[in-house]
Amino acid sequence: MNITKALASFDALWSPRIVATVNDYDIRVTKVKGEHLWHSHPETDEFFMVVEGELDIALRDRTVHLGPGDVFVVPRGVEHKPSSAHGAQILLVEPSGTSTVGDPLEEVPDHVDATTGHALRLP
């Protein structure tokens, strides 16, 4: 499994694919562009690594700007809203079964996939 090939295998935004599982954790990849929504994960930390592009993670008191190779952990329970003006490709590490929208603090917009991650379907 190659993460570049995995990311090339789908176009959907804000819709993670599971590339590997490690015990009861998922390694997911996702493409993003535009805005996600304010939410938190009351039960778990969430790890972000930018593979390509730039990602902003708004917290209530600041916004974290991430570029390629940058990593950031949103601690459990911390309200956050990811966004990317020009698009990004991201690797995530979080427990299997974690929802993309966690505990949502606003209505989930149509362009955001509320999911616990999809299986990859490589050509």
Added chain:
Amino acid sequence: MNITKALASFDALWSPRIVATVNDYDIRVTKVKGEHLWHSHPETDEFFMVVEGELDIALRDRTVHLGPGDVFVVPRGVEHKPSSAHGAQILLVEPSGTSTVGDPLEEVPDHVDATTGHALRLP
């Protein structure tokens, strides 16, 4: 935290640095060259992603060859021996406290650091 900068901050081989923790899991980066040793982790899976270079992971019945962006999970209890003829930079995901040598099946050579991961010391 940037994984390229993290990897540039140390030279030691087979001696992982912890770049982030996600609940009770570590995200580690490590530089490797030459041979590690046959070992297993009876308690946990181990996730490898190659950031740069090429890594071989010998299993008892085959050898997995990994290049940049390739990911592989060694299942818990599976005997394996990583090696890299020309050197590689790697990202690892495994539970905090997991030893680099796990349950060693041969004497730990002097060039391998038996550790649960070191803190990063960025300049």
